[in-house]
Amino acid sequence: MAIERTFSMIKPDATRRNLTGAIVAKLEAAGLRVIAQKRIWLSLKQAQQFYAVHAARPFYGELCEFMSSAPVVVQVLEGENAILKNREVMGATNPANADAGTIRKEFALSIGENSVHGSDGPDTAKDEIKFFFSDLEIVG
Ligand code: RTP
Ligand code: MG
Numbered sequence: 001m002a003i004e005r006t007f008s009m010i011k012p013d014a015t016r017r018n019l020t021g022a023i024v025a026k027l028e029a030a031g032l033r034v035i036a037q038k039r040i041w042l043s044l045k046q047a048q049q050f051y052a053v054h055a056a057r058p059f060y061g062e063l064c065e066f067m068s069s070a071p072v073v074v075q076v077l078e079g080e081n082a083i084l085k086n087r088e089v090m091g092a093t094n095p096a097n098a099d100a101g102t103i104r105k106e107f108a109l110s111i112g113e114n115s116v117h118g119s120d121g122p123d124t125a126k127d128e129i130k131f132f133f134s135d136l137e138i139v140g
Pocket of ligand 2: 118120
């Protein structure tokens, strides 16, 4: 098994409800280590840039408005198979389809306001970490 790094974000619906610690506890219980973390407020432009891959999707406008509506917590997670492991602990995009015990099953409000983001592969993990963090901010 490989030690990997992945990018994670606690979304506005979760920071609003003061769920940052509860979500971090689930990540840590899954064997993921938080090696960088900061709370920031995305501008609409930053949200549009971050989710540019979804620009053609019908929910893009709503998604970017939501992501810039309150603070988020951005993180770098490290662990064995961290990318897949984080996707597993997050659960399905739509909380109605998420497995019991996952973050989205427990906390998400809807398919849009679904509490967390996680990179979906090695290339996006690298790009997304770089989007938010300098090397100096990541302490493995
Ligand atoms: P994420 O990128 O945030 O980790 O989520 P994901 O891979 O599970 O889902 P993705 O297909 O990449 O969609 C990105 C985010 O867009 C919002 N969304 N809304 N209203 C809708 O039908 C809809 N579909 C997706 C969600 O916030 C989703 O996480
Ligand atoms: Mg995605």
